[in-house]
Amino acid sequence: MAKIKAALLGYGTVGQGVYTALKTHRQRLKGLLGEEVEIVGVLIKDPHKRRDIDSNIFITTEFKDILKIPGLQVIFEAIVGEEPGYTYLRRAIEKGIQVITANKVMFARYGKELLQKGKEYDVSVRYEATTAGGVPIIRTLKQILQVNKIERIQGILNGTSNFILTEMRNNEISFDEALKLAQRNGYAEENPTSDISGKDAFCKTMILSELAFGKQPIWSEVELQGITAITSEQVKQASQRNLKYKHIADIYQENGDLKASVKPILIEESHPLYSVDGVDNAITVEASLLGRFTLIGPGAGKLPTASAMVEDLADIYTVKNRQLQLSI
Numbered sequence: 581m582a583k584i585k586a587a588l589l590g591y592g593t594v595g596q597g598v599y600t601a602l603k604t605h606r607q608r609l610k611g612l613l614g615e616e617v618e619i620v621g622v623l624i625k626d627p628h629k630r631r632d633i634d635s636n637i638f639i640t641t642e643f644k645d646i647l648k649i650p651g652l653q654v655i656f657e658a659i660v661g662e663e664p665g666y667t668y669l670r671r672a673i674e675k676g677i678q679v680i681t682a683n684k685v686m687f688a689r690y691g692k693e694l695l696q697k698g699k700e701y702d703v704s705v706r707y708e709a710t711t712a713g714g715v716p717i718i719r720t721l722k723q724i725l726q727v728n729k730i731e732r733i734q735g736i737l738n739g740t741s742n743f744i745l746t747e748m749r750n751n752e753i754s755f756d757e758a759l760k761l762a763q764r765n766g767y768a769e770e771n772p773t774s775d776i777s778g779k780d781a782f783c784k785t786m787i788l789s790e791l792a793f794g795k796q797p798i799w800s801e802v803e804l805q806g807i808t809a810i811t812s813e814q815v816k817q818a819s820q821r822n823l824k825y826k827h828i829a830d831i832y833q834e835n836g837d838l839k840a841s842v843k844p845i846l847i848e849e850s851h852p853l854y855s856v857d858g859v860d861n862a863i864t865v866e867a868s869l870l871g872r873f874t875l876i877g878p879g880a881g882k883l884p885t886a887s888a889m890v891e892d893l894a895d896i897y898t899v900k901n902r903q904l905q906l907s908i
């Protein structure tokens with residue numbers, strides 16, 4: 581039987597999640613797609629790390645060797661930073677390989693170019709995992725955008741910040757104590773800068789903006805603040821007034837201009853994001869016909885993120901199979 585040959589770029593939290601998901605859901609995917617999905621190559625950076633990867637899978641530090649794999653059809657990209665991810669995916673598309681990425685830093689900057697290149701080469705470029713991890717916000721927006729216009733998006737897009745603010749409020753602890761707790765629980769990296777400075781949420785905001793409004797605001801004009809300046813005294817006072825600090829990404833049009841901010845704000849109980857606590861992410865969308873709705877769920881983590889990537893794969897091949905049936 582023919583197989584869908586796939587390669588993983590990166591074998592960290594997300595890469596391992598995709599590897600596991602493809603193994604544990606092998607039969608389900610085979611039933612859906614009519615073909616097995618086989619991982620044939622893995623790109624990593626450090627050749628000396630010990631890895632739990634089947635011995636028949638090709639492991640390399642050289643991307644050019646991944647591109648040489650005969651019949652390679654799909655690449656899952658889960659490495660970090662704008663480069664070399666962008667260059668790797670561009671080259672993959674030029675070879676007709678479908679690409680699925682989780683790399684928000686790269687996609688916020690180069691998503692538009694990659695999607696354009698994908699169109700040129702008739703290749704799918706999927707990025708559900710870049711924004712709010714397992715929460716299916718990208719596919720939901722694509723679906724409703726067929727008819728609706730998006731008027732506003734507000735989101736809690738960083739689980740680490742949300743966890744810290746929740747702990748500061750519920751347990752009356754300082755920012756530093758809450759951050760340490762997040763690190764002990766595995767919700768924050770050893771270097772948490774990208775989460776607590778708001779940069780991680782900023783990248784996701786730009787990706788949502790491009791999809792929902794067809795453009796991004798000028799990056800330097802977006803008001804960007806993290807949560808590091810919020811004190812336990814401020815949280816306590818807010819709590820006494822039944823208000824909560826939430827780190828919120830906000831995008832909307834005003835007089836034809838796109839406005840965006842990514843910063844902590846005080847919200848009331850009536851706000852749809854008020855009850856979203858802990859590491860969850862949530863996105864509230866206001867759409868012209870549908871009105872307002874909110875999606876809530878795990879915004880990161882090995883399996884939720886892998887779920888988004890494997891769902892992208894399933895989408896690509898179910899659409900392809902449908903097109904094939906129509907052409908017969």
Ligand SMILES: NC(=O)c1ccc[n+]([C@@H]2O[C@H](COP(=O)([O-])OP(=O)(O)OC[C@H]3O[C@@H](n4cnc5c(N)ncnc54)[C@H](OP(=O)(O)O)[C@@H]3O)[C@@H](O)[C@H]2O)c1
Pocket residue numbers: 589590591592593594595623624625626627629657658659660661663664682683684685709710713879880881882885
């Ligand atoms: N973690 C999450 O929950 C989550 C959720 C959504 C999106 N993401 C995004 O997914 C991507 C991966 O995140 P992660 O948490 O899995 O990161 P990670 O645990 O740090 O793993 C990164 C992997 O990429 C490899 N790598 C890094 N630079 C490379 C290079 N230049 N060439 C080849 N391989 C390289 C590393 O190789 P070595 O193993 O050799 O070091 C490692 O296997 C990031 O872009 C992140 O923003 C993560």
